[in-house]
Amino acid sequence: METGLITKALSNRYTVRTDKDEYICKPRGLFRKEGFKPLCGDLVRFDITDYADKEGYIISIEERKNSLVRPPVANVDVAVIVFATEYPTLDELLIDLLILAFRTNDIEPILCLNKCDLSAKEDIDDVLRQYSGSGCKIVITDAKHKTGLDPLKSMLSGKVSVFAGQSGAGKSTLINAITGTADMEIGILSEKIGRGKNTTRHCELLSFEGGYIVDTPGFSKFDPGLLQPDLIKGMYNEFLPYIGQCRYNDCKHINDDHCAVLQAVEKGEIPIERHLRYEMIYNMSEEALRVRRGY
Ligand SMILES: Nc1nc2c(ncn2[C@@H]2O[C@H](COP(=O)(O)OP(=O)(O)O)[C@@H](O)[C@H]2O)c(=O)[nH]1
Ligand SMILES: [Mg+2]
Ligand SMILES: [Zn+2]
Numbered sequence: 001m002e003t004g005l006i007t008k009a010l011s012n013r014y015t016v017r018t019d020k021d022e023y024i025c026k027p028r029g030l031f032r033k034e035g036f037k038p039l040c041g042d043l044v045r046f047d048i049t050d051y052a053d054k055e056g057y058i059i060s061i062e063e064r065k066n067s068l069v070r071p072p073v074a075n076v077d078v079a080v081i082v083f084a085t086e087y088p089t090l091d092e093l094l095i096d097l098l099i100l101a102f103r104t105n106d107i108e109p110i111l112c113l114n115k116c117d118l119s120a121k122e123d124i125d126d127v128l129r130q131y132s133g134s135g136c137k138i139v140i141t142d143a144k145h146k147t148g149l150d151p152l153k154s155m156l157s158g159k160v161s162v163f164a165g166q167s168g169a170g171k172s173t174l175i176n177a178i179t180g181t182a183d184m185e186i187g188i189l190s191e192k193i194g195r196g197k198n199t200t201r202h203c204e205l206l207s208f209e210g211g212y213i214v215d216t217p218g219f220s221k222f223d224p225g226l227l228q229p230d231l232i233k234g235m236y237n238e239f240l241p242y243i244g245q246c247r248y249n250d251c252k253h254i255n256d257d258h259c260a261v262l263q264a265v266e267k268g269e270i271p272i273e274r275h276l277r278y279e280m281i282y283n284m285s286e287e288a289l290r291v292r293r294g295y
Contacts, residue, residue: 001045001059007205007212009040009072014058016046023048025056039067040203040214041074041160066105068162071203071216075160078108079219080152081136082165082174084115085123091166092130096277097222098164099136103235104227107162110137110155114170117142130271135237143173153178157209164219171217179206179213224281225288232282238270254279 004023008015016025025046027038038044043062049055067074079102081095095111102109111134113119113127124140131138137155141148156178163171175181205212233239233253245260246253253261253275265275 001047002056003043003045005205006038006040006042006044007207009038009203014038014044016044016056016058021054023054023056025058027058031058031061036061039064039072039074040205041067041076041212043075066107068105068218070218071162071214073160073162073203073205073214076105076107076162076214077159077211078110078156078161080110080112080156080161080163080165080171080174082112082114082163082169082171082217084166084169085113085119085127087115087118088166088168090123090127092273093277093280094166094221095131096274096281097224098219099134100224100227100232100235100281101219101222102164104231108137110139110152112152112165112174113138113140114143114174116140116148117145130273133238133270134274141170141174143170143177146177149174149177153209156213157211159211160205160214161208161211162214162219163217165217167220175206175213175215175217179208181206181215223288224284225292227281227285229282229286229289232278232285236274236278238264238274252282254282 002018004016004018006014007017012026014025014027016023023046031037038058038061042064044058045060046056046058049057064074066076068076081098083090083095099109111131113124116124128138139148139152139155141152163175165171202216204215206215239253239261242260242264246256247258248256251259253259261270264270265272
């Protein structure tokens with residue numbers, strides 16, 4: 001039995017990479033019965049069935065740290081949230097939602113302000129002001145002219161990373177620029193996927209400095225109904241210094257009496273925009289929970 005990493009998934013054929021080699025493997029029948037499918041990023045045990053053609057059968061999957069649906073990938077360490085201040089228009093609510101989505105899955109979010117060549121300096125400064133307390137690393141890039149990529153590269157080295165964010169923000173361009181993959185390859189692949197059936201489960205890990213970058217970007221939106229209302233406040237690093245200072249232990253930091261977080265917002269210690277959207281996201285997720293519960 002061998003151990004390897006799934007670096008490519010295309011329908012029911014998986015490329016499994018070991019230290020020395022690559023094998024094309026099928027999952028043994030059992031997985032299908034269990035309704036459980038191997039994913040790109042999975043560490044698997046497999047048996048080699050054909051040494052010459054390098055083929056095998058996947059026997060078992062190691063426990064996952066996490067898994068995403070779009071792109072279908074497991075064991076993700078880092079998510080680069082790509083956005084622009086213009087073209088497309090800055091969508092801070094989406095950024096906040098994505099930060100929460102990734103933190104919920106134990107994935108480190110990195111904020112990448114791309115297309116900085118098209119940004120006014122005030123707009124860049126405003127993004128930095130809003131997110132400097134978020135606990136997310138922030139990088140400013142111009143993928144088209146390959147500027148500012150080194151800090152991002154060093155953050156991704158040795159990690160499994162995905163790229164997320166609005167369409168047109170520059171995710172594919174960034175992936176190409178960082179991995180040195182030809183524009184054509186990714187372009188053609190994503191076109192095929194776009195036109196293909198929903199069941200197409202393409203995903204490929206591109207080797208990158210001891211880690212991997214997932215070639216298919218995902219998460220251009222996120223449903224706040226998937227968040228657990230009570231866990232949201234814990235994912236705002238801005239609130240951390242005030243924990244334990246509110247009158248009530250279960251303070252939601254929204255309209256409660258003697259709320260240290262609200263006081264900090266009033267004093268300008270927490271960016272008011274981040275707090276306004278926190279309130280919005282909290283309410284949306286609570287509403288979704290109410291609908292699910294039926295009361
Ligand atoms: N000016 C400028 N254009 C960019 C930059 N990054 C990407 N683009 C362009 O923006 C468009 C959308 O980029 P793309 O990578 O397809 O975005 P995606 O939808 O997020 O994958 C393309 O025409 C890119 O050439 C950048 O940093 N600066
Ligand atoms: Mg793209
Ligand atoms: Zn409070």
